[in-house]
Amino acid sequence: MSSSSRATKRSKNLIPMSNMIGTRSISTCLQMPAAPNSPFRVSWQACSTQTSFSFCISPRCQLSLVPHPTPKDNNCTRTFEELRERTRKELLTPANPSASLKFIDSIQRLGIGYHFEEEINMLLERFVDWNAGQDLLATALRFRLLRHNGFPACSDVFNKFKDKDGKFNQSLSKDPLGLLSLYEASYLGTEEEVELVQAMEFTRTHLQKISIPLFSPQDRCQVFQALEIPRHLRMSRLETRNYINEYSMESNRKPTLLDLAKLDFNAVQLVHQKELVEIIRWDLSAMEPLPEYMKICYMALYNTTNDIAYMVLKQHGWSIVPHLKRTWIDMFEAFLAEAKWFNNEYVPSLEEYLVNGVTTGGTYMALVHAFFLMGQGVTKQTVAMMEPYPDLFSFAGKILRLWDDLGTAREEQERGDVASSIQCFMREKGISCEDEGRKQVRQLIRSLWIDLNGELVAPSSMPLSIINASFNLARTAQVVYQHGDDKKGSSVDDQVQALIYKPISLGDMKQDCV
CATH class of the missing domain: 1.50.10.130 (Terpene synthase, N-terminal domain)
Incomplete structure (x- = not known):
């Protein structure tokens, strides 16, 4: 593939990522389009009940648009x-x-x-x-x-x-x-x-x-x-x-x-804010054979998947329901595998754990959705590369899974969850010191980054937009999990506030170097 085609121009009219549920960080994985200025922002409000217009998730909250004063900076009168x-x-x-x-x-x-x-x-x-x-x-x-x-x-x-x-x-x-x-x-x-x-x-x-x-x-x-x-x-x-x-x-x-x-x-931040509101406005229909909590989950998933498929079909003419459906089935089967490991007190090999963990981490589901929603470079050839999932997705997903374990393994072990990659690695290599196991996992992450970099130079027909999305997913994992339970550096809450809720002042800004 030529360098110019590998550097294909991104679309400035991306389909909103609010339609992707279960992908905690996918909105930050993509370059979002600019949006017109608007006198609104998103705020968190306490929520104790579920209505037909909103859906509450943990922590119990409700997102709503509230007035946000338009900046009045005399030094910035030129238009965008x-x-x-x-x-x-x-x-x-x-x-x-x-x-x-x-x-x-x-x-x-x-x-x-x-x-x-x-x-x-x-x-x-x-x-x-x-x-x-x-x-x-x-x-x-x-x-x-x-x-x-x-x-x-x-x-x-x-x-x-x-x-x-x-x-x-x-x-x-x-x-x-x-x-x-x-x-x-x-x-x-x-x-x-x-x-x-x-x-x-x-x-x-x-x-x-x-x-x-x-x-x-x-x-x-x-x-x-x-x-x-x-x-x-x-x-x-x-x-x-x-x-x-x-x-x-x-x-x-x-x-x-x-x-x-x-x-x-600020314009892109506003797009994210609006999409957060849209994410929780799910149309929940009754599913009689299922318990109440399963009705909600099933219909949210069913409606959202079909909404995404309809938008892509309308805009690009591709029928993608089978591809989206497969990612969810694969993830549920992977969760079932983890449940069997836990019940049987089975500790898998590191490779077995990672192969399954990439799926349970939501990487394949998120990136397949992103591939079709961005709509760039979607051809019969690239669609065929989604089955089996490309190495590009696997490398990024392993990095996500390993950083997740480094950040949450101690807490998960305390509550009796399945063995993490750290325990799998220690058992496989005969390591008794957890700190040494963590050090080895970090080295494995570095090796996976080298593999992921190889996708930038590989003679692949994958579009640059989905390559960048995969890289950004791996980057996001490090930001979220790198400090684990220690309090060094900025907290994830602070980063979410900076990215989603706090607009940048159009006046002077103070330097912040930590």
Whole structure:
């Protein structure tokens, strides 16, 4: 497949993801469309009864739209379309290659890249054969942007920064921002790319040693964040929220770009808020043969699945009920397998556990739904790749399952749940120390990321949109579960508030670097 076709432009009119139930993080897995400004926001309200208009889930709550004052910022009078057009013109204005790469990087980090995909793809196509010489920062940035966006990029471009013994030159330690750029690029490596494994070890070691005065406060913040979670592993929408804050503090920021990013984030946030309201408005019909709680569950699932299938059929002409139905049947059968393991006190092998756990985690169900709802690259060939599920989904699902276990295994074991991947791994490898088992599981996650990166360069006909959705599912898992029960870093509640409920002020923002 050509690089241009792999970097196919995303649709700006995606079907709302509110129609996907049972997929806790799927709305954050996709690039959402911009929505017009609206004087509404979503709030939580106590809920003690079920009505025909809302459905309560744990924690018991009800979502409703309540008035939200429209921002009155005199400094932001330009319309969204004007800001977008000014940004498009600046993006297409000839500039030196390094500046163009940095501009593209900023646009994508700010979450507005989907407005300019055609222009960005055209520019990146020109960078495929561009050589940045001995500029480490530009070389690594070019590599990362090309690979991230589905264009060919060879890791041997970094060999020019090595000495005669095949090791990276120690003199690179004098270029801290170049090291940071190489460090970020190294996380997109595949199994065969030894250069990037070496680059990761070399840059991490030197970034940890570099004297603080060599960095500005903003650069120092980026280094701390990268050493904790490199950008390739971060949840895209949360990264957008954080980077808007950081970008507003940069001395060379572009006001037009910053205002556009703020307006777009709030517009996308509004889409998420409206969809949360729609998710709980299920039409619940009676199912006489079933107990009351099963009637609710069955009809919610039945109606929602058919609603999704109808929308896709109406918009694209594809009949997808069998595919959606299969994902739910597979998940229920996987839950049944876990129940049998528990009742028989059976501890499966790690591989047996993971194969089943990808299904119970909802990965296949979520990504198959996303594939059809996004509607990009859906052909007879790609539909056939849904059976059996593609490796792309399996790698992402295993990462989700393993992070879930790292975050919740202790609590689940205390209440007597089935053995987690940690216990399976310890039993299989003869490890007695749980901390060592957790360490090994984290290493397995890193190996799975290398496998997942391989999907970016594989000669696959899978569209880039579903590849990105799979990556974002894996990223979301790390954000949700990485700290487990400890209180380090931002809580999931804080992150949900930032993503869904708290709009970005159109005025000045304070820097927040933790």
